[in-house]
């Protein structure tokens with residue numbers, strides 16, 4: 001199985017425990033100081049997204065269980081939430097975010113979004129999963145999906161010495177099952193036009 005197949009399989013298997021990581025429960029619990037920092041970072045990202053106001057037609061890549069889809073749905077006219085994992089899509093759908101939120105199960109690397117159809121493209125904890133050799137093609141896909149004047153909002157881990165390398169091995173709650181998740185680790189630099197819009 002190739003790395004990207006393993007990555008998809010890992011998130012499919014992990015669907016039911018993904019939010020435990022986000023809320024720092026169980027084995028994902030942090031020390032009090034780290035926990036405070038984590039939730040402060042989350043609050044800051046949430047405020048930044050609200051200030052950005054993702055209005056209009058929004059494409060969300062790698063939507064996961066809906067931790068961000070629910071926030072996009074408050075601002076957007078429509079959201080197309082795309083993910084490879086049927087299990088995470090089911091969890092996301094269970095949030096009942098409204099008829100303006102639609103879902104599409106697809107491998108992002110094998111899918112072409114409708115051209116010039118979106119006002120906003122959003123992705124959280126996805127760019128770090130895009131391998132270096134697919135990075136430029138991914139950004140070209142984002143550019144093609146956006147209408148003129150369209151905007152991008154992304155959230156991801158800050159690269160630090162504690163997150164070295166390009167591939168991380170992850171385990172699931174059940175010790176018997178384990179999976180891989182790739183991450184580009186030291187991310188390639190965004191192409192210049194995107195870098196310019198990063199602070200917007």
Ligand SMILES: C[S@@+](CC[C@H](N)C(=O)[O-])C[C@H]1O[C@@H](n2cnc3c(N)ncnc32)[C@H](O)[C@@H]1O
Pocket residue numbers: 004007008011012061062063064065066067068082083084085088106107108109123124125126129
């Ligand atoms: C780290 S999770 C992020 C989920 C969500 N964006 C969030 O921040 O809560 C990565 C997501 O990418 C999805 N994924 C992994 N590989 C994919 C692929 N090739 N195509 C589409 N989705 C993929 C997984 O199923 C998982 O939901």
